[in-house]
Amino acid sequence: MAIERTFSIIKPDGVEKGVIGRVIARFESVGLKPVAIKLKRLSQAEAEGFYAVHKARPFFADLVKFMTSGPVVLMVLEGEGAIAKNREVMGATDPKKAAPGTLRADFATDIEKNTVHGSDAPETAKGEISYFFPEIDVHAYEWVGKR
Numbered sequence: 489m490a491i492e493r494t495f496s497i498i499k500p501d502g503v504e505k506g507v508i509g510r511v512i513a514r515f516e517s518v519g520l521k522p523v524a525i526k527l528k529r530l531s532q533a534e535a536e537g538f539y540a541v542h543k544a545r546p547f548f549a550d551l552v553k554f555m556t557s558g559p560v561v562l563m564v565l566e567g568e569g570a571i572a573k574n575r576e577v578m579g580a581t582d583p584k585k586a587a588p589g590t591l592r593a594d595f596a597t598d599i600e601k602n603t604v605h606g607s608d609a610p611e612t613a614k615g616e617i618s619y620f621f622p623e624i625d626v627h628a629y630e631w632v633g634k635r
């Protein structure tokens with residue numbers, strides 16, 4: 489499988505719960521290496537733009553309010569099949585449905601405050617990486633995976 493890059497967020501509930509280290513450790517334990525990390529509080533415009541695809545959904549306003557309620561950790565993760573692997577480690581959107589041992593099963597509060605975001609496909613990974621890390625290459629280099 490190819491070495492890929494994907495985009496991850498530790499949401500405000502994860503930062504508030506004090507599980508930044510444990511979330512990153514879980515990623516590292518499955519071969520997802522952070523190649524860029526930023527901690528910041530999102531503006532309303534940044535959160536609305538990031539979740540624009542959900543604009544028509546009934547939970548959109550609440551989601552933006554939640555995502556701007558405190559600092560988040562923005563990350564680019566790299567590894568073999570990183571996009572699908574990240575989604576596996578995260579678990580289902582609703583923590584009640586998330587498989588045991590996944591990040592959301594272990595740390596999420598509810599379907600909204602679900603601790604992590606992860607890109608769901610190669611196209612969204614590229615778009616989301618460049619949205620928050622315009623300076624970072626969206627593609628992994630062969631040598632990076634071998635270091």
Ligand code: IDP
Pocket residue numbers: 542547551580581599600601602604605606608
């Ligand atoms: P995902 O994060 O697993 O990809 P999406 O369907 O893309 O899930 O939804 C984006 C985010 O919107 C979720 O992670 C969650 O924070 C929030 N969300 C999704 N569905 C609901 C809902 O039914 N009620 C409240 N918030 C929701």
Ligand code: MG
Pocket residue numbers: 608
């Ligand atoms: Mg999604």
